[in-house]
Amino acid sequence: MREKLLILENGDIYQGYGFGADMEMSGEVVFNTGMTGYQEILSDPSYCGQIVTLTYPLIGNYGINRDDFESISPAIHGLIVKEIELEPSHWRSEESLHTLLEAKNIPGLAGIDTRKLTRLIREHGTLKGRICDVDVDVTQVVKDLKMSKWMRNQVELVSTKEPYHVPGKGKRVVLVDFGMKHGILHGLIERQCDVVVVPYKTSAEEIIRLGADGVLLSNGPGNPEDVPEAIEMIKGIIGKIPIFGICLGHQLLALANGATTSRLRFGHRGSNHPVREISTGKIDITAQNHGYTVDLDSLANTELELTHEAVNDGTIEGLKHINYPAFSVQYHPEASPGPHDANYLFDTFMNMIREHKKQPLHV
Incomplete structure (x- = not known):
């Protein structure tokens, strides 16, 4: 899988590997402490404009089904997990989390220390961040994030x-x-x-x-x-x-x-x-x-x-x-x-x- 970065407006960088859509996306980085329910979380319209960090360490193991969506078109800007399961196993599963995010043009990032990221957010508050390729100009990305405004039209x-x-x-x-x-x-x-x-x-x-x-x-x-x-x-x-x-x-x-x-x-x-x-x-x-x-x-x-x-x-x-x-x-x-x-x-x-x-x- 391709290497990706999460760059935060305070200059912190987390390196992992991408899943879902292969694209850059910026948003407000937040965290959710639920142990299950990732399908409902990513399809909740209240997450519009946000990159959501899931604190439970393994995500995607029971796949995606047709019944648990909270909206037809997810508005989430990105999903961050510790470990992503690409081959789910559950009798209700119809596709993987990876293929859903790929189809919906939502980037994901796996393989980073989500505990560290969550503690940072708890200490400093939510931060603007961007999921991007490893060859970007980090200094410019940080500058862009600092200058960007919070969304107002969600x-x-x-x-x-x-x-x-x-x-x-x-x-x-x-x-x-x-x-x-x-x-x-x-x-x-x-x-x-x-x-x-x-x-x-x-x-x-x-x-x-x-x-x-x-x-x-x-x-x-x-x-x-x-x-x-x-x-x-x-x-x-x-x-x-x-x-x-x-x-x-x-x-x-x-x-x-x-x-x-x-x-x-x-x-x-x-x-x-x-x-x-x-x-x-x-x-x-x-x-x-x-x-x-x-x-x-x-x-x-x-x-x-x-x-x-x-x-x-x-x-x-x-x-x-x-x-x-x-x-x-x-x-x-x-x-x-x-x-x-x-x-x-x-x-x-x-x-x-x-x-x-x-x-x-x-x-």
């Missing part, structure tokens, strides 16, 4: 371009696609919902016209402040239609209600993050993938109430509106991959919709 790249309907016999849920994982859609379909998936720029007026019984704000990539259209939309529907926000949707709900967000040093990405429910002390083990958080001190002048916190670092993991039917979580109740401890939140949303429908109309 949601635009991964959101659906047109609305589409997934018919069901139950409540109508408008699912706003900021980079939606298919697992969220599956969670609604399992509950017989009549789902209309809409682009991220859909206005409050359009959502109300669709006759939504509830609105689900999906996950997605990037900085929530880069999606001002969504913030205005949420302001237009809150109090009128029940709202459930997941990950980026959680952050957008917070911004729409006067809170602020900030960038985490290295984010939460993995399948084993403990979250505590404030009211009961109950712990859920959750799947997470985010680089931003809602600022705790910014809740003081809002009508938002803290409902969940991260056990590891105390950051906000859940919010609810004290006057309107609206709540959100920073983690992924649909998992994919990860534990299903928090899957009940879809039922909480359904109950909220039913209770709201019982309320008398105010003229």
